[in-house]
Amino acid sequence: MKAATDSPMSTENDRTKLARQFIEAIPHSRALGMSLDEIGDGVAIISMPYDTRFVGNPATGVIHGGAVSALMDTCGGAAVMSHGDAPVGTATIDLRIDYMRAATPGQRIRARAECYHVTRSVAFVRATALDDDDDNPVASATGAFTFQRAKGA
Amino acid sequence: MRKPEPVQVIKTRRDAALRGLVESVPYIQYLGVQFDRRGDELTAVLPYREDLIGNPLLPAIHGGVTAAFLEITSIIELTWSSQWADMEEGKLAGDALPPMPKTIDFTVDYLRTGLPRDAYARARVNRSGRRYASVHVEAWQDNHDRIFAQATGHFLMPTRDDG
Numbered sequence: 001m002k003a004a005t006d007s008p009m010s011t012e013n014d015r016t017k018l019a020r021q022f023i024e025a026i027p028h029s030r031a032l033g034m035s036l037d038e039i040g041d042g043v044a045i046i047s048m049p050y051d052t053r054f055v056g057n058p059a060t061g062v063i064h065g066g067a068v069s070a071l072m073d074t075c076g077g078a079a080v081m082s083h084g085d086a087p088v089g090t091a092t093i094d095l096r097i098d099y100m101r102a103a104t105p106g107q108r109i110r111a112r113a114e115c116y117h118v119t120r121s122v123a124f125v126r127a128t129a130l131d132d133d134d135d136n137p138v139a140s141a142t143g144a145f146t147f148q149r150a151k152g153a
Numbered sequence: 154m155r156k157p158e159p160v161q162v163i164k165t166r167r168d169a170a171l172r173g174l175v176e177s178v179p180y181i182q183y184l185g186v187q188f189d190r191r192g193d194e195l196t197a198v199l200p201y202r203e204d205l206i207g208n209p210l211l212p213a214i215h216g217g218v219t220a221a222f223l224e225i226t227s228i229i230e231l232t233w234s235s236q237w238a239d240m241e242e243g244k245l246a247g248d249a250l251p252p253m254p255k256t257i258d259f260t261v262d263y264l265r266t267g268l269p270r271d272a273y274a275r276a277r278v279n280r281s282g283r284r285y286a287s288v289h290v291e292a293w294q295d296n297h298d299r300i301f302a303q304a305t306g307h308f309l310m311p312t313r314d315d316g
Contacts, residue, residue, distance in 0.1 A: 028207050029215070064180035073215070094261060
């Protein structure tokens with residue numbers, strides 16, 4: 001992986017700021033109450049509060065897989081945007097989510113995504129979703145995203 | 154020979170069963186997904202709303218919304234088709250909701266940008282065993298021929314003694 005420490009501090013801060021603005025301007029991410037906890041160098045951590053509106057199984061109060069997908073997708077896109085090669089845009093090509101267990105009702109869900117490889121036009125991402133139990137992930141995901149470079153870059 | 158049931162009785166029973174299923178899930182209500190029914194065939198409808206946007210510049214529907222819409226369509230289709238026989242025989246227990254299948258994995262292909270307008274989806278249960286099921290689902294907007302996203306998911310079927 002390309003180290004972001006090669007670049008001057010200001011550039012890295014600008015990029016982080018840009019990525020944060022990118023996430024916070026997404027209407028649906030705002031609607032789900034997502035907050036960007038950490039970002040930089042191809043890694044993003046985004047979390048989402050427990051909300052009874054997003055329950056998928058009324059018998060158990062467990063959050064719907066679809067809301068977890070939205071979190072994973074946003075987090076994957078954020079990780080791509082924060083990559084050291086400074087893309088100007090990204091879109092999901094495919095995303096696979098494995099649900100290992102039900103998220104515990106009442107707890108925040110936190111996704112960590114890592115953009116572990118990029119080509120000229122494709123970014124590869126791995127992600128994990130956790131609740132308060134750090135040792136037992138709720139879900140994991142792998143995805144491919146488009147990697148749009150600035151013209152001439 | 155037994156007299157066939159009046160058509161209105163059949164429609165009322167099926168619509169009530171479908172409504173019970175869809176209205177019991179808060180997240181389906183939150184996204185505003187509705188289901189059209191023709192006989193046993195279901196079409197999911199996602200009416201467009203501004204807060205479903207994921208890219209304000211294009212603008213495009215959020216990939217997570219698309220994934221959620223496809224997953225909801227799959228789960229409802231799976232539950233609907235597995236309870237069909239019981240429903241037709243009047244064996245569904247009153248207000249008690251059928252236990253829902255659990256998603257094992259779900260893989261979404263994004264084929265085109267989701268445009269800022271209504272979306273539709275239909276799921277097909279390719280295999281439904283006693284314990285596991287495999288479902289394929291496709292979503293489109295203006296033209297049914299131009300699928301904008303598709304997904305395949307595997308589900309763990311509820312057992313009779315699951316809550």
